[in-house]
Amino acid sequence: MAGLSEFGGGLLLAAGLFAPLASAVVLGVMVNAIAVEWPKGLLQGFEFPLVLATAAGALAGTGPGRYALDEGRLWQRHGPEWAGASITLGLGAAAFTLLLRAF
DSSP: OHHHHHHHHHHHHHHTSSHHHHHHHHHHHHHHHHHHHGGGOIIIIIHHHHHHHHHHHHHHHHOSOTTSTTTTOTTOOOSHHHHHHHHHHHHHHHHHHHHHHHO
């Protein structure tokens, strides 16, 4: 499920389609990847997922850009409120997944 989420969210994010939702998916998967790699430390484990999670959060706020498939469409959403919703959704999904993993 994580691989499918990472692939689908990354594909949507790269295409600039449904950017806030795609950012939330990528952020949630990367937070879980960071949790798995945490014992290895910063320089040997979770630095790459941390960069990807940061980029996903930044793209949620700024929007996908001029060449995105969302550009000019009625469903295009970006800005601080959408970034907050996207980050909250991604972190909430990650927390739920980590709680399920603990049991």
